[in-house]
Amino acid sequence: MIPPGTAAAAIAVVNGLIKLGRRLDVLLAEKEAVQSGKCILPMPKVGGLDAGVMARDLNAWLAEPANRALTDLPAGFRDELKEALRDSDPTPRALFSFYRLAYPERAVPLEINPDAEFVKNVRAAWPTLDLTDRDTLTALFHVASGQDARQITYGLRVGLLVTDVLAEFGAENTAWFVRDDEMRAVVQKVLERFAKPDLESFTAWSSLLQHALKATLNGVLEARSAWSADNPWLTVILDVLADARAQSAEGDEYLMGLLQGRGYRLLLSEGLVRAADAIAEDHAQPFRLVAGDVLKRGAELWREDKSGFGEFFAAHWGDLLNAGLNSVERNGDQILAGASPLLKTTLLATLDHLAELAAQDKAHLFAAETLFGITNAAIAAAAQDPEVLTQTFSGKPWLKVLLESVVKTVSEDDIRRAFSKQGLERIIGEAASVFAEHPELIIEDPDMLQKIVGDVLRSVSKLDGLSAKSIATAVVGGTLQAISANPGLLETRYAKLLSDFAGRLATLVAERQLTGLDASGIAAAAAAAMLKNPVLFDELEGNLATVVLDAVLKASGESKMKLLVGDSLVSTTQQVLQAIAAYGRDKASAGTLEQFGRKLGEVIAIGLARAEKELGRCLDLPALPTVLAGLAATWLRSRSDVIAGETPAFRKLFAKLAAAAMANPNN
Amino acid sequence: MKRTFSLVFARVVAVLLAGALSGCVTYRQVQQIVADSNATILAHQLGGDVDLLVTADGTDGKNEFDGAAAQIEAFIAAHPEQKTTAAALRIRQAMLFLTAGKPELARAAFNAADTNLLFTARDQTLAAMSASLVWWFSAAPKDVQWSNRDRDTNAVVALNNFRNLQTHLTSSLKDHPENEGIRDYVAETRAWIGLKKATSHGDAAKARVVFEDAITFYYTNTIGVRPVDVQLLQCGCTNAPSLRALPPAVRRCFRTKVLFGYAKEVWKGKADTGDFDPNLPDELKQMIRPAP
Numbered sequence: 001m002i003p004p005g006t007a008a009a010a011i012a013v014v015n016g017l018i019k020l021g022r023r024l025d026v027l028l029a030e031k032e033a034v035q036s037g038k039c040i041l042p043m044p045k046v047g048g049l050d051a052g053v054m055a056r057d058l059n060a061w062l063a064e065p066a067n068r069a070l071t072d073l074p075a076g077f078r079d080e081l082k083e084a085l086r087d088s089d090p091t092p093r094a095l096f097s098f099y100r101l102a103y104p105e106r107a108v109p110l111e112i113n114p115d116a117e118f119v120k121n122v123r124a125a126w127p128t129l130d131l132t133d134r135d136t137l138t139a140l141f142h143v144a145s146g147q148d149a150r151q152i153t154y155g156l157r158v159g160l161l162v163t164d165v166l167a168e169f170g171a172e173n174t175a176w177f178v179r180d181d182e183m184r185a186v187v188q189k190v191l192e193r194f195a196k197p198d199l200e201s202f203t204a205w206s207s208l209l210q211h212a213l214k215a216t217l218n219g220v221l222e223a224r225s226a227w228s229a230d231n232p233w234l235t236v237i238l239d240v241l242a243d244a245r246a247q248s249a250e251g252d253e254y255l256m257g258l259l260q261g262r263g264y265r266l267l268l269s270e271g272l273v274r275a276a277d278a279i280a281e282d283h284a285q286p287f288r289l290v291a292g293d294v295l296k297r298g299a300e301l302w303r304e305d306k307s308g309f310g311e312f313f314a315a316h317w318g319d320l321l322n323a324g325l326n327s328v329e330r331n332g333d334q335i336l337a338g339a340s341p342l343l344k345t346t347l348l349a350t351l352d353h354l355a356e357l358a359a360q361d362k363a364h365l366f367a368a369e370t371l372f373g374i375t376n377a378a379i380a381a382a383a384q385d386p387e388v389l390t391q392t393f394s395g396k397p398w399l400k401v402l403l404e405s406v407v408k409t410v411s412e413d414d415i416r417r418a419f420s421k422q423g424l425e426r427i428i429g430e431a432a433s434v435f436a437e438h439p440e441l442i443i444e445d446p447d448m449l450q451k452i453v454g455d456v457l458r459s460v461s462k463l464d465g466l467s468a469k470s471i472a473t474a475v476v477g478g479t480l481q482a483i484s485a486n487p488g489l490l491e492t493r494y495a496k497l498l499s500d501f502a503g504r505l506a507t508l509v510a511e512r513q514l515t516g517l518d519a520s521g522i523a524a525a526a527a528a529a530m531l532k533n534p535v536l537f538d539e540l541e542g543n544l545a546t547v548v549l550d551a552v553l554k555a556s557g558e559s560k561m562k563l564l565v566g567d568s569l570v571s572t573t574q575q576v577l578q579a580i581a582a583y584g585r586d587k588a589s590a591g592t593l594e595q596f597g598r599k600l601g602e603v604i605a606i607g608l609a610r611a612e613k614e615l616g617r618c619l620d621l622p623a624l625p626t627v628l629a630g631l632a633a634t635w636l637r638s639r640s641d642v643i644a645g646e647t648p649a650f651r652k653l654f655a656k657l658a659a660a661a662m663a664n665p666n667n
Numbered sequence: 668m669k670r671t672f673s674l675v676f677a678r679v680v681a682v683l684l685a686g687a688l689s690g691c692v693t694y695r696q697v698q699q700i701v702a703d704s705n706a707t708i709l710a711h712q713l714g715g716d717v718d719l720l721v722t723a724d725g726t727d728g729k730n731e732f733d734g735a736a737a738q739i740e741a742f743i744a745a746h747p748e749q750k751t752t753a754a755a756l757r758i759r760q761a762m763l764f765l766t767a768g769k770p771e772l773a774r775a776a777f778n779a780a781d782t783n784l785l786f787t788a789r790d791q792t793l794a795a796m797s798a799s800l801v802w803w804f805s806a807a808p809k810d811v812q813w814s815n816r817d818r819d820t821n822a823v824v825a826l827n828n829f830r831n832l833q834t835h836l837t838s839s840l841k842d843h844p845e846n847e848g849i850r851d852y853v854a855e856t857r858a859w860i861g862l863k864k865a866t867s868h869g870d871a872a873k874a875r876v877v878f879e880d881a882i883t884f885y886y887t888n889t890i891g892v893r894p895v896d897v898q899l900l901q902c903g904c905t906n907a908p909s910l911r912a913l914p915p916a917v918r919r920c921f922r923t924k925v926l927f928g929y930a931k932e933v934w935k936g937k938a939d940t941g942d943f944d945p946n947l948p949d950e951l952k953q954m955i956r957p958a959p
Binding site for chain 1 (some may be wrong): 937
């Protein structure tokens, strides 16, 4: 009989040996995976037509007189070709559509398969070689693992392994469990839809599942405090994703692209949270149908992907649905009702137009916030006037013009140079949100964004990013708010005047006569002041606001104590503009604006000179703008030159205005 | 009695040890994964030239990317503790997905590879190339659809990134000649990207700069540094038929002929803008000059 102690020892040794066997197996497996010389690294096929050759041929085609008489080409072919060739360095994509019509016989892309050609070379050199043999081919292609960065070789590790197994092992793993209720609910929802327990159909779902979980959990975590455990909108989105995966020919590849899009995270962290809070639950199913159609159409475009739209769609589908949710919150039944709801029609049309823009290499000009904003605005317009989706402007569909207005606005080189990507995105996004609130502005003119925002951005594009952004934000915001409150302003030069005013501010900032901060304050102030009497500013030839700004700055620059800086400068400009709005008609229209500006500057200069003496006696700095504006108002209302110098009457007037300003500091 | 027991015990231990060591199930699984993934890639790359994937049951497996990738996935799922093995297999899986034209899955596989557990020059280099590789495998076959972003951003990033990697690997060859294979892969990929980018410029001057950079850097950084390689190329790669371990220089010779063949085609479209940069090595000019 074997003594118990001996048996225990034997079992321990056997256990150790089994453990050794297992770990040796693991180690050898690792060596095979890490250091195997049998690793094939493929080289993709390379194809294409040479843009240089196409450009040369197309220029020759244009120069050939006989080609002028060709009638079987699309209308405008020559003009569009000339436009494309105006780009000094066009891409193949920009030229191919012309090339295949001008030279159909040459428009056959060359394709080369480096790996297959390599084998052909080998076969030609060694005809007796059996290139159907797997080992031979592997030997031809294999790439060695190269240097192993670890100091310790696998041979040595085997030795250490044996030693190690002789020692005792401690506990290895601790269980992992999601304790948080919301997280557990989300995990469960993802698992229900994406986990496939049967190994037969196991096509990479594990990494897919990890991505779904990671992307979804990250999105949820970002809005953790606002998330509820049972968000019906999350169910909708996950269902739509699962359907898209099942229905798309690309399956996992398509889904993986969707999950990795940045818009998905925003949709989860913002859109779904807001939807759960603000949208009636009975809208969820109709929205699901719309979202499903969007992803289905996206899958078709993804599959075609000839224009590079797939990548764009993957990044931004979340932004489109987010805009859709936002619109449901605002318009509800109005855009979800019916067999072909407005929301679906608008989103699908948007997708198709975006695909066209992608074909022209322009879709990338839409950033997340821009796309969200303009889609939101488009849906709002469609909700207000469904006919708009079938209307055309200059022969183009309304929606296309709307989207192109964004492209035109942000594609100018000067503008892209002046503004950071985020800055531009923010300005366009904010403008688009005004349109979403006031869709009537774009229903009548879908190019409104380009007309208002584009002009302002261009006028300040000489500045560095920060100053340009602050002035542009103030002017664009001021202009759009004013126009939306008073659409009649569209019939005036209000927007143009403000954009010119922004240009003047930009010049002054560039010349260091103003700081960017003061300039943005003055811009906002001017936008508000001009609203007090837009007719006056509109009817005068030239730009009255700019004249006033120059007059204030000139007087300030020539004063001894330079009292007008920062807030006092902004406030003085604003209050003087308001005074002119109220009393300036006669004086401003009496002569030229230049004469008016010169005299106004003198009035302010006299006021400043007096203020330098009175500061600390009957006046403080915050009251100064009111006093100066009071002087300007007095001059504007007077028939004679009451403010021509340090007369007793002027000193009396100044004291009176100062007393009033000090008595009412909020004025 | 004690001696009898010792003998029995020793035999039991020996049998169990042999059994334990002969099991090696995991090792065999990885061997199979390596073999199958290689065959899958080769079958796809070589198309009708080979028929590597006719399996034992007679089924044709040329479109078995999912199967090969799923093998890796199943292995990793079943062996969560084998993190180093998993990291290397993820890189292999990513290359499978790239070959299959599934860039998003490739990206996910690259991302899932724990870079702290990639130890060989090959795997570390592929991980460092991953973002550009994902782009390149999608962009390379596009016939005429290269966008400004492909040309002016993605290609430029890849060319810069691969130049640094290639330089680093070349400088490592003195101490680690085993890095030559992966160095060549980086060099060749960079050269193809450069040639493709050269064809995407409508501006002839820009195209020339890109073309000459692509070819010159490839040549001077790989072939030109070893006179024997120049000789190999010039005499037509007909020697060194030892195939069980094809020397990198011989493989490079055959592959360079393909690359330079394409370079000649590209140059045909640029030749009317003048001759090569005079600073290009004479041997190189000779090799890429199209036949009159």
